[in-house]
Amino acid sequence: MCSAQEKLDKLRIQYQAHLADYHGRLNALWLNATADKGKTEEIRLIAHKLAGSGQAYGFRELSQVAKELESVLDASNNFSKKELRLALTEPFNELLRVLKHCLEKQTPVPFSEQSLVHPNDTEQADINVLIFDDDEHFSAKLTQTLANYGYQATIETDITKLETTIREHEPLALLVDMDFYGQRFAGANQVRLWRQKDGAPLPVIFISQHDSFDLRLAAVRAGGNHFLTKPLDVQKLIALLRSELNLAPAEPYRVMIVDDDRHLLDLYDSILTDAGYTVSTGTSAEAALSLLDQSQPELILVDVNMPNCDGIELGRIIRQHEEFASIPLLFISASNDTDIELACARLTNDDFIHKPIEPWRLLMMVKSRVIRGRQLRTGVSNLTGSNADIAPDSLTGLGRLVHLKSAIDKTLKSSTDNTIALLKIDIRNFHTINNLHGQHFGDQVLQQVAWQLTQYLQPNSQLCREHNDEFMLFTADFTSQQALELYLTKLVGAINEISLISSHGPATLSVDAGVALATGKTVNSDELIDNADMALFKAKRLSGPKVVYFDQSVKEEQKYRFNLEQNIKKALDKDEFIAVYQPIICVKTGALFGFEALARWDHPERGLLTPNEFIPPMEEYGIISDLTASIIKQVTRQLSVWQSSHPDLYISFNLSALDIQQPKFLKVLDSQVEACNLDAKNLTLEITESLLLSDWQKAGPMLDALSESGFSLALDDFGTGYSSLSYLYRINADKLKIDRSFIQYWSETGDARLLNTIVKLGHLMHMQVIAEGIEQQEELDFLGRIGCDQYQGFLSARPMLAEQVVKAGWLTKH
Numbered sequence: 141m142c143s144a145q146e147k148l149d150k151l152r153i154q155y156q157a158h159l160a161d162y163h164g165r166l167n168a169l170w171l172n173a174t175a176d177k178g179k180t181e182e183i184r185l186i187a188h189k190l191a192g193s194g195q196a197y198g199f200r201e202l203s204q205v206a207k208e209l210e211s212v213l214d215a216s217n218n219f220s221k222k223e224l225r226l227a228l229t230e231p232f233n234e235l236l237r238v239l240k241h242c243l244e245k246q247t248p249v250p251f252s253e254q255s256l257v258h259p260n261d262t263e264q265a266d267i268n269v270l271i272f273d274d275d276e277h278f279s280a281k282l283t284q285t286l287a288n289y290g291y292q293a294t295i296e297t298d299i300t301k302l303e304t305t306i307r308e309h310e311p312l313a314l315l316v317d318m319d320f321y322g323q324r325f326a327g328a329n330q331v332r333l334w335r336q337k338d339g340a341p342l343p344v345i346f347i348s349q350h351d352s353f354d355l356r357l358a359a360v361r362a363g364g365n366h367f368l369t370k371p372l373d374v375q376k377l378i379a380l381l382r383s384e385l386n387l388a389p390a391e392p393y394r395v396m397i398v399d400d401d402r403h404l405l406d407l408y409d410s411i412l413t414d415a416g417y418t419v420s421t422g423t424s425a426e427a428a429l430s431l432l433d434q435s436q437p438e439l440i441l442v443d444v445n446m447p448n449c450d451g452i453e454l455g456r457i458i459r460q461h462e463e464f465a466s467i468p469l470l471f472i473s474a475s476n477d478t479d480i481e482l483a484c485a486r487l488t489n490d491d492f493i494h495k496p497i498e499p500w501r502l503l504m505m506v507k508s509r510v511i512r513g514r515q516l517r518t519g520v521s522n523l524t525g526s527n528a529d530i531a532p533d534s535l536t537g538l539g540r541l542v543h544l545k546s547a548i549d550k551t552l553k554s555s556t557d558n559t560i561a562l563l564k565i566d567i568r569n570f571h572t573i574n575n576l577h578g579q580h581f582g583d584q585v586l587q588q589v590a591w592q593l594t595q596y597l598q599p600n601s602q603l604c605r606e607h608n609d610e611f612m613l614f615t616a617d618f619t620s621q622q623a624l625e626l627y628l629t630k631l632v633g634a635i636n637e638i639s640l641i642s643s644h645g646p647a648t649l650s651v652d653a654g655v656a657l658a659t660g661k662t663v664n665s666d667e668l669i670d671n672a673d674m675a676l677f678k679a680k681r682l683s684g685p686k687v688v689y690f691d692q693s694v695k696e697e698q699k700y701r702f703n704l705e706q707n708i709k710k711a712l713d714k715d716e717f718i719a720v721y722q723p724i725i726c727v728k729t730g731a732l733f734g735f736e737a738l739a740r741w742d743h744p745e746r747g748l749l750t751p752n753e754f755i756p757p758m759e760e761y762g763i764i765s766d767l768t769a770s771i772i773k774q775v776t777r778q779l780s781v782w783q784s785s786h787p788d789l790y791i792s793f794n795l796s797a798l799d800i801q802q803p804k805f806l807k808v809l810d811s812q813v814e815a816c817n818l819d820a821k822n823l824t825l826e827i828t829e830s831l832l833l834s835d836w837q838k839a840g841p842m843l844d845a846l847s848e849s850g851f852s853l854a855l856d857d858f859g860t861g862y863s864s865l866s867y868l869y870r871i872n873a874d875k876l877k878i879d880r881s882f883i884q885y886w887s888e889t890g891d892a893r894l895l896n897t898i899v900k901l902g903h904l905m906h907m908q909v910i911a912e913g914i915e916q917q918e919e920l921d922f923l924g925r926i927g928c929d930q931y932q933g934f935l936s937a938r939p940m941l942a943e944q945v946v947k948a949g950w951l952t953k954h
Contacts, residue, residue, distance in 0.1 A: 147410050147414065148407075148410060148411070148499070151197075151403075151406055151407055151410060152197050152198065154403075154406075155193070155197045155403050155407075156197075156242065156243065158403065159202075159239055159242055159243055160243055162186055162190065162239060163236065163239045163240065163243070165182075165186065166183065166186060166232070166235070166236060166239075167236070169182055169183050170183075170232065173228070174221045174224045174225045174228070175221060180213065180224075183209075183213065183232070184209075184210055184213040184214070187206045187207075187209040187210040187213065187235065188206075188210050188445060189206075189401045189403075189404075190202055190203065190206035190235070190239075191203050191206040191207040191210055191495065191496065192401060192404060192443075192472075192495035192496055193401055193403050193404045193407075193496065194206060194242075194496060195496030196404060196407055196495075196496045196497055196499070197403075197407065199238075199242050201238050201241075202238050202239065202242055203495075203496045205231065205234045205235045205238050206235055208231045208234070209228070209231040209232060209234075209235050212227050212228060212231050213228070216228070267290060267291050267292065267312055267313075267381075267385065268291075268292050268294070268309060268310070268311045268312055269286065269291050269292070269293050269294075269311050269312060269313045269314070269315060269381070270293070270294050270296065270305060270306065270309060270311040270313075270314050270315065271283065271293050271294065271295045271296070271315045272296050272297075272299055272302060272305075272314065272315070272316045272317060272327065273295070273297065273315075273316075273317040273347070274297045274298075274299075274317065274320050274321055275317070276295070276297060278370070279295040279297075280295070282315075282372065283295060285374055288391075288392050288418060289378050289391050289392070290391060291381070293315075294309050294311070299316075299317075299320045299326050299327055299330045300330065302316075302330045302331065302334055303333075303334050303337070303338070306334070306338075306342070311342065312342070312343075312385055313342060313343045313344075313345065313381055313384060313385060314331070314342055314343070314344045314345070315345050315347060315377075316328075316330075316331055316344055316345070316346055316347065316364075317346075317347050317348065318346055318347070318348040318350075318355055318358070318359070319348060319349060319350070324350070324355070325355070325358050327346060328346065328355075328358040328359055328361070328362040328364070329358075329362070331344055331346075331362040331363065331364065332361060332362040332363065335362065335363045343365045343366075343381075343384035343385070344362070344363060344364045344365055345364070345365060345366045345367075345368060345377070345380060345381075345384075346359040346362075346364045346366070346367045346368070347368050347369075347370060347372065348367070348368075348369055348370065349369070349370045350369075351369045352702065352706070353699050353702055355367070365380075365384060366380050366384075368380075375434075375436050378391075392416055392417055392418040393416075393417050393418070393438055393439070393506075393510040394417070394418045394420075394435060394436060394437045394438045394439075395412055395417050395418070395419050395420075395437055395438065395439050395440075395441065395506060395510065396419075396420045396421070396422070396428065396431065396432075396435055396437035396439070396440045396441070397409065397412075397419065397420075397421045397422075397440075397441045398421070398422045398423075398424075398425070398427075398428040398440065398441065398442045398443060398446070398451070398454065399421075399423065399441075399442075399443035399446070399472075400423050400424065400443065400446045400447060401443070402423060405421045405423065407499070408421075408441070408502060409421050411499045411502060411503065412502070412503070412506060415503055415507075417506070417510075418435075420434075420435035420437065424446065424447075424448065424449070425446065425448070425449035425453070425454040425457065426449070428440075428442075428454060429454075429457065429458075432458070432461075432464055437467060438467065438468075438510050439467070439468050439470060439506060439509050439510050440458070440467055440468070440469050440470065441470045441471075441472055441506070442454055442455060442469055442470070442471050442472065443471075443472055443473065444471050444472065444473035445473055451471055451472075451473070452471070455469050455471070460579065468509055470493065470506075470509065471493070472493050472495055472497060473495060538590055538594075538603055538604050538605045538611075539602065539603070539604045540604055541604055541606055541612070543602065543604065544602050544603075544604045544612060544614055544665070545665040545666075545669070546665075547602045547614055548560075548562065548614055548664075548665035548668055548669075549664055549665045551600075551614075551616050552658060552662060552663075552664065552665070552668075556616060557619065558600075558616045558617065558618060558619055559616070559618050559619070559620065559621050559623075559624045559657060559658075560615075560616045560657065560658035560662075560668075561614070561615055561616075561618075561624055561628075561655060561656065561657050561658070562612060562613070562614050562655070562656045562658075562668045562669065562671075562672045563612065563613040563614075563615070563628055563631075563653055563654075563655050563672070564606075564610065564611070564612050564653065564654045564655075564656075564669075564672040564673065564675070564676045565589075565593075565610065565611045565612070565613070565632070565635070565651050565652070565653045565676075566609060566610050566651060566652050566653075566676055566679075566680060567585070567586075567589065567609040567649060567650075567651050568649075568650045568651060568652060568680075568685060570582065570585070570608070570609035573585060573647050576644055576645075576647075577642040577644050577645075577647060578642070578644075581640070581642040581644075581647070584640065585638075585640060585647065585649065586605070586609060588638055588640060589609075589611065589635055589638065589649070589651075590603075590605060590611070592634055592635055592638060593611060593613060593631070593635070595634070596627070596630070596631045596634065597613075598615055598617035598627075599617060600615065600616045600617045601613060601614060601615040601616075601617060602614045602615075612669070612672070613631075615627075621657065624657075628653070628655060628687065629687070632651060632653050632685075632687055635649060635651050636649060636650050636651060636685060650684075650685040651685055652676060652679035652680045652682075652685055652686060652687075652688075653675075653676065653679060653686075653687040653688070654672045654673065654674065654675025654676030654677070654678070654679050654687075654688050654689075654690065655672065655675055655687060655688070655689045655690065656668050656669075656671035656672040656675060656689075656690040657689070657690070671690040671694075671695075672690065674690055674694050674695060674698050675688045675689060675690040675694055676688070677698065678694055678697060678698075681756075681760075701757065704757055705757060705761050705763075708754055708757060708758060708761070708763065709763065711741060711743075712763070712766050712767065712770065715770065716741060716742050716743065716744070717739055717740070717741055717742070717754075717767055717770055717771070718739075718740055718742050718774065718941070719737045719738065719739060719740075719771050719774045719775055719778070719793075719942070720737070720738050720739075720740050720748075720939035720940055720941055721735035721736070721737055721738075721778075721791070721939060721940055721941075721942060721945055722735060722736050722738060722932050722933075722937060722938065722939040722940070723735055723932060723936055723937050723945075723950055724736060724792070724910060724930050724931070724932045725930060725931060725932065725936050726929070726930055727911075727920065727923050727924050727928050727929060727930060727931055728924060732786075732789070732950060732951075733789075733790065733930055734789055734790035734791055734792065734822075734824070735789075735790075735791050735792070735945070736791070736792045736793065736826075736932060736939075737771060737774075737775045737778075737791050737792065737793040738751065738793075738794075738939050739751055739754075739755070739767060739771055740939075741753065741754050754767075755767075759796060759797075759798070762798060764796040764798050764799070765796065765798050765799050765802055765805070768793075768795065768796060768799045768805075769808060771793055772793070772808070772809060772812055773812060775791050775793055775823070776812045776813060776815075776816040776818060776823070777816055778791070778942050779791050779816070779818060779822060779823070780816040780817060780818055782951060783818070783822070785951060786951060788822075789822065790821075790822045790823065790824055790852070791822070791823060791824070792823075792824035792825070792826050792852075792854055792875075793823075793824075793825070793826065794826045794827075794828075794856065795825050795826065795827055797839070800827075800838060800839045800842045800843070801838045801839070801842075805842070806842065806845055806846065806849065809823075809846075809849075809851070810849060819850070820849055820850035820851045821850050821851070821852055822852075823851055823852065824851070824852040824853070824854050824874070824875060825846060825851055825852070825853055825854070826854045826855075826856040826877065827839075827843070827853060827854070827855060827856060827871070827873075828855075828856045828857050840870065840871075843871050843872075844872070847871075847872045852874040852875065853871060853872065853873045853874055853875070854873060854874065854875035854876070854877055854910070855868070855871065855873045855875070855876050855877065855907075856877045857877065857879045858876050858877060858878060858879065858898065868901070868905055873905075873907055874907060874908065875907055875908045875909075875910055876898070876901075876902035876905070876907045876908070876909050876910070877909075877910045877911075877912055878895070878898055878899075878909065878910065878911045878912060878928070879912060879913075880912050880913025880933075882894060882895055882898065883895070883911060883912075883913060883914065883919055884913075886919075886922065887916070887918075887919060892922070892926065895922075895926060896926050899926050899927055899928050900927075903927070908929045908930060909927075909928050909929050909930070910928075910929065910930040910931065910932065911923050911928050911930070911931045911932075911933075912931075912932055912933065913932075913933045913934075914931045914932065914933030914934075914935045914936070915933055915934045915935050916935065917935065919933075919935070920935060937950075
């Protein structure tokens with residue numbers, strides 16, 4: 141294995157070789173640098189990188205001359221071409237000279253081996269755990285990871301040796317895979333047998349590639365303390381081990397570095413890793429943000445000068461996330477700009493250092509900050525005797541979940557004749573409130589809800605904000621269930637009456653709630669919380685704000701929905717979801733314009749199932765995009781066939797909010813269109829207001845990109861939401877689809893004003909107007925009188941399979 145010095149020497153050699161590329165590129169850029177602003181900017185970026193990395197790799201003079209050239213370029217915005225050439229010539233030639241000298245010079249990296257000391261100053265014996273898993277690659281990787289956190293793991297691949305291995309090694313905890321050589325419950329069965337014989341109170345954490353009700357039940361019956369799924373969430377595992385063992389093993393400090401200069405990242409990564417830190421790196425703001433949850437850094441080093449999203453902007457984005465808002469940020473830059481320093485100081489309390497940063501200085505800056513930060517955090521834990529985050533919620537001032545659970549467990553162990561209950565509340569469409577009104581207003585909503593809940597607190601009640609917009613209230617103050625239900629009804633009703641106004645308009649709140657009542661069989665707080673979760677889950681699926689009480693039927697329903705999810709996933713794998721097609725017809729002439737493609741589940745036992753049976757659970761499980769991808773593939777292939785005789789035919793299909801939020805969606809769509817040799821304009825993508833409301837920050841740019849790629853957009857179910865008009869200006873839609881409910885209203889009342897207005901509005905916005913759900917001839921006649929362009933509905937045809945479309949002669953009659 142290479143020593144730390146050998147690794148640094150190797151990195152320096154690689155860096156030195158790359159300097160030749162910089163030398164050649166600068167020579168090529170110089171020919172037209174003063175005439176081409178793009179080339180001038182590229183020279184500035186190269187100079188900026190060399191100014192930051194040269195001295196770090198031991199080439200002090202390189203950093204100096206590169207910085208001089210960068211300074212000249214920064215000050216040359218108003219120079220004429222002649223002035224620019226005169227100003228740049230000398231520092232540019234000097235940089236080339238130094239680069240050439242660096243290529244010939246064998247300067248060692250100035251780094252002291254003495255600095256490579258693990259930042260944890262106190263030694264602590266490793267904590268012994270056993271891993272039972274027949275996947276040796278997974279076990280080896282997990283062992284290495286656990287070692288970084290102070291755990292010494294022993295691997296056993298034969299689950300039948302569990303009892304003898306425990307006696308031999310005397311571990312403090314067990315990590316047991318559920319599945320051994322295809323036997324799904326082997327791990328749980330062996331642990332259960334050992335528990336019956338031995339009964340040692342060792343914590344057992346079960347691990348499985350799969351997740352099902354039966355597996356979790358088997359883990360519980362075997363005396364398992366926790367159940368984790370693969371791929372493993374390491375941070376969660378470490379937290380569980382620490383909680384179960386009540387021990388704090390030596391843990392490496394976690395540092396994240398964000399810099400678009402790959403050479404510096406490699407150098408800093410190597411230095412800090414060899415010094416005992418756990419390091420994560422990102423070359424962009426997007427990469428850093430995607431790593432935050434996984435790496436949970438205790439310090440983030442951020443380069444100020446990065447393309448697309450600079451370091452200060454990244455710092456502000458991180459500060460927007462409550463869970464990351466307290467992570468110290470250390471800004472680094474080669475710039476001497478005072479304004480930048482002040483901006484960083486406002487975010488990070490004067491944590492700002494200048495490039496170039498030599499290895500010894502990097503270690504000094506990092507070590508002092510991470511040790512101080514962890515001492516502050518562990519100081520609170522030591523005083524309270526708990527490693528949990530027990531400080532009050534910073535936004536609402538409410539207590540934490542750990543306090544609530546403690547109160548529940550204490551009450552369950554005491555003797556009381558009162559009704560013990562847990563209420564879990566979730567604000568409906570809170571994500572939409574944040575999108576429409578802004579996060580600051582969303583915080584005000586949470587504070588208002590918290591305040592309202594505290595007004596109803598009873599002497600033996602306890603309230604906490606679990607996360608985001610979910611609150612939990614525990615009470616044992618009522619002698620009857622009837623009195624409790626009356627109390628909870630008033631409490632929920634008070635929240636539903638809250639109405640706040642922002643600069644974007646009013647926001648009226650409504651909440652869903654799940655209630656779990658303790659019985660004589662209720663074991664602990666975890667069970668009560670799980671039951672409240674299941675009740676809330678059901679409440680959120682109902683059409684309006686509801687309070688649902690947990691009972692056995694709620695549990696059975698959740699089990700059914702879990703099985704349904706598994707069946708849907710299998711159906712996707714087997715291509716059981718198919719497209720059916722409903723004609724879209726010209727109101728005036730009866731000519732065929734196109735089809736709307738609708739999804740059906742060709743169930744092997746129940747036949748064709750309508751979307752109502754599978755779309756809601758697919759959206760809920762986050763797998764709706766898999767269905768969309770399948771329908772896109774079928775639709776594009778079918779359109780390619782039909783266009784041979786009908787070149788102007790179009791097909792439309794619906795998009796979900798999750799589709800729009802997938803960055804790769806457009807690539808998938810483009811590639812399929814190209815593979816089928818189609819024109820994008822013959823595909824219409826239908827979007828609903830609920831889709832737009834779900835996350836406009838992501839939906840807006842994606843819709844713009846779809847329009848630019850040539851796809852047609854249709855605003856579906858227009859008028860069914862209160863903010864539809866605003867989206868007419870936000871999106872460049874080609875078609876406007878009138879919801880069936882407006883046709884039905886006209887049919888029942890004869891009031892044509894609204895339909896007339898929608899059609900005229902669509903035409904004013906240069907959109908074709910399509911009416912959905914036309915079932916009667918008089919409805920079609922009326923559409924002709926008000927100038928509606930196209931229609932679809934049972935009057936002309938029900939949705940058909942592709943072969944039924946052909947058999948019915950739609951492609952020959954029209």
